[in-house]
Amino acid sequence: MGLVYKYFQISSDNRVANTPVPLLEKSGGTKDNAPQGEMAQLYVKDSFSIEYVDFIEYPFLLVSDDFRRAAMLYNKELDCRAVVLTEKEACSQTVYWHIDLPKTDCFPARKGNSMPANKIVDTSKTGGLSFFKYNMSKYLSPIYVIRLDFAESILRRRLVGFKLVGLEHV
16 A cells, blocks of 8 residues: 555646736736735736636745635635735736645754755645645745645646645655
């Protein structure tokens, strides 16, 4: 019998070629500056055919409405802000959501600021959360982690644009 995972690292699927690319310099934002207020607007790089996926992690976490609704079923207290992605030339707008996820130090101690070699989730530190992030350093991108039940839920909804990598746990 194989290993059964209870947690997964979720990240953008780089096999999807034409996802929206927010233009932070035109929108007045930065990578470290997640959207503020109830609603924000970001311009996206114009392209022939943009594929609006359900999970975007650059420049900060953006999820589709279906993904947000699924996340809210498991963590009702999540802080969500609407972000309107605007294609200027196509004259179209698409609503995404930025979720301000709780940060959890769920990986075992490591030397200095190095990334844990083998990502093993310490379940005693997750606090029962189904969707959270691990931020090792302000200079590196966060690691987004979801619990098995939430992963199954988004897969059943046939959401796209992400990949899941199983994480061992203790």
